[in-house]
Amino acid sequence: MSSNPRPKPVPTNHPEVAPYFQAGLRNELRIKKCGDCNTFQAYPQKNCGNCLSRNNIWIRVSGKGKIYSYTEVRQTPGPAFAADVPFVLAFVELDEADGIRIMSRIVDVDPRDVYVEMPVQVVFERREDEATGAYAVPNFKPATPRE
Amino acid sequence: MSVKGKAAIVGIHEYEARFDPEASILSIEADCARDALEDAGLQKEDVDGLFSHRGFTLGQYLNLSPKHVDTTSVGGGSYEFFVAHAAAAIAAGQCEVALITYGSTNRSRGEQRGVVEPRLPWPDAVESIYGSQTLGLYALVAQRHMHEFGTTSEQLANIAVQTRQHASTNPFAVMRDPIEIEDVLNSRTVSTPLHLFDCCLVTDGGGAVIMTSAERAKDLKKKPIYVLGTGQAIAHSGLGDRDLTTIAAAQSGPRAFAEAGVTHDDIDIAMIYDSFTITVLTTLESLGFAPKGEGGRFVEGDTLSLKGKLPTNTDGGGLSSNHPGERGMFLLLEATRQLRHEREGNQVEDAKIAIAHGTGGSLSLRHSGGTIILGNEVP
Ligand SMILES: [Zn+2]
Numbered sequence: 001m002s003s004n005p006r007p008k009p010v011p012t013n014h015p016e017v018a019p020y021f022q023a024g025l026r027n028e029l030r031i032k033k034c035g036d037c038n039t040f041q042a043y044p045q046k047n048c049g050n051c052l053s054r055n056n057i058w059i060r061v062s063g064k065g066k067i068y069s070y071t072e073v074r075q076t077p078g079p080a081f082a083a084d085v086p087f088v089l090a091f092v093e094l095d096e097a098d099g100i101r102i103m104s105r106i107v108d109v110d111p112r113d114v115y116v117e118m119p120v121q122v123v124f125e126r127r128e129d130e131a132t133g134a135y136a137v138p139n140f141k142p143a144t145p146r147e
Numbered sequence: 148m149s150v151k152g153k154a155a156i157v158g159i160h161e162y163e164a165r166f167d168p169e170a171s172i173l174s175i176e177a178d179c180a181r182d183a184l185e186d187a188g189l190q191k192e193d194v195d196g197l198f199s200h201r202g203f204t205l206g207q208y209l210n211l212s213p214k215h216v217d218t219t220s221v222g223g224g225s226y227e228f229f230v231a232h233a234a235a236a237i238a239a240g241q242c243e244v245a246l247i248t249y250g251s252t253n254r255s256r257g258e259q260r261g262v263v264e265p266r267l268p269w270p271d272a273v274e275s276i277y278g279s280q281t282l283g284l285y286a287l288v289a290q291r292h293m294h295e296f297g298t299t300s301e302q303l304a305n306i307a308v309q310t311r312q313h314a315s316t317n318p319f320a321v322m323r324d325p326i327e328i329e330d331v332l333n334s335r336t337v338s339t340p341l342h343l344f345d346c347c348l349v350t351d352g353g354g355a356v357i358m359t360s361a362e363r364a365k366d367l368k369k370k371p372i373y374v375l376g377t378g379q380a381i382a383h384s385g386l387g388d389r390d391l392t393t394i395a396a397a398q399s400g401p402r403a404f405a406e407a408g409v410t411h412d413d414i415d416i417a418m419i420y421d422s423f424t425i426t427v428l429t430t431l432e433s434l435g436f437a438p439k440g441e442g443g444r445f446v447e448g449d450t451l452s453l454k455g456k457l458p459t460n461t462d463g464g465g466l467s468s469n470h471p472g473e474r475g476m477f478l479l480l481e482a483t484r485q486l487r488h489e490r491e492g493n494q495v496e497d498a499k500i501a502i503a504h505g506t507g508g509s510l511s512l513r514h515s516g517g518t519i520i521l522g523n524e525v526p
Pocket of ligand 1: 034035036037038039048049050051052053
């Protein structure tokens with residue numbers, strides 16, 4: 001691999017999406033919930049995915065959940081992620097927000113110890129980009145029993 | 148309105164090379180169009196409907212001025228959608244001779260793979276930041292299937308084994324040496340629980356299909372292969388309650404069976420999109436060939452072999468023959484060869500009715516499902 005790795009792709013700083021990654025800088029996981037029909041949605045979108053209303057607001061959730069599925073990625077998915085391999089890619093089902101399932105990574109764990117249904121807790125990974133500035137990506141780590 | 152029996156596939160061509168740095172996408176499409184027209188006994192001037200990702204660009208390259216143009220783009224399943232759209236257009240009189248083309252230089256231009264957009268739009272922004280690419284997304288499906296239903300790596304491996312057996316008699320297939328289940332399990336783990344031999348190849352390639360009305364088809368060179376049923380669907384994560392193991396085929400399949408008026412027992416051969424072994428398993432379940440969760444047991448033994456209950460991917464599939472990125476085209480080509488009874492070395496005896504199911508996009512996330520049922524007569 002090159003000694004000067006390709007930078008990771010950066011999420012758009014469009015206002016439809018940016019608050020998701022800015023909330024992470026404050027260690028907050030925020031999810032969209034419709035103010036009209038009360039539907040939670042897994043993806044940050046301006047219009048409610050159920051009734052299409054624009055009254056779709058950010059709700060803070062605890063970030064507790066369990067693993068719905070996972071994979072230990074051993075073959076690099078492109079130069080930007082070569083240094084990360086192996087890593088655990090997963091879908092996490094949140095305990096709140098009607099149990100929506102979101103994509104994430106499972107971190108701070110030996111991949112061999114990961115299992116489907118494992119209780120997890122959100123943890124944020126700060127990244128920097130010249131144009132966008134700082135933003136934070138929500139990952140998950142095994143929940144500690146007392147939490 | 149049903150399109151059953153109103154249109155037929157009358158010409159096909161599969162690009163033979165799997166690695167061709169001299170070719171361009173458009174030159175591959177042009178080669179395949181020329182040879183498919185020759186196969187049908189038609190002239191370029193007969194084409195009045197064009198179905199390709201590259202609408203006006205390909206129109207210029209081929210110097211065609213069709214009166215019906217369709218640039219549907221739903222990934223690898225696009226070609227099953229094209230057949231459905233062409234059958235409807237022909238039945239409605241919007242065109243009479245449809246040309247469907249595909250070309251790809253994925254292998255020879257491989258250095259472009261793995262490069263992602265520098266600034267991710269919705270919805271990639273919350274996916275690609277994690278390094279989620281096709282391999283991992285399908286591994287997530289396999290892991291969940293194993294968790295819910297006890298599906299095993301051995302069962303997935305057997306799909307690769309059976310497919311390789313078919314490739315062994317296809318002179319154009321990239322991988323032709325027969326393998327055993329152990330060989331798959333001993334190939335390196337690329338993304339748990341998937342092994343290297345659970346994954347498709349990356350090749351160049353392309354193909355073309357010529358369709359026309361059932362009436363005009365009768366006078367052409369080759370035996371017409373009729374479109375009996377069509378089904379289209381897209382599937383995605385909805386509001387967040389994504390189900391990894393039920394795919395778009397669960398919607399498109401019943402639509403196609405209903406239009407064709409046939410049952411699963413009537414199907415002689417199946418061409419199932421095989422980007423990964425798990426793709427085949429979930430597709431067979433979602434199409435209803437096995438109850439949900441029992442796909443693993445269904446694919447054990449020789450079910451998918453030439454003499455089995457459901458001969459599947461008899462050309463060696465994407466796992467062993469070729470996979471230029473959108474493999475839906477080749478499902479149609481192999482189904483047609485089988486129903487014409489011209490599949491030397493791998494002919495399924497007396498095959499009359501075939502199902503082809505293309506998947507585009509990515510399981511786990513957004514994907515398309517196109518189901519086409521074909522027959523060498525109209526039942
Ligand atoms: Zn709403």
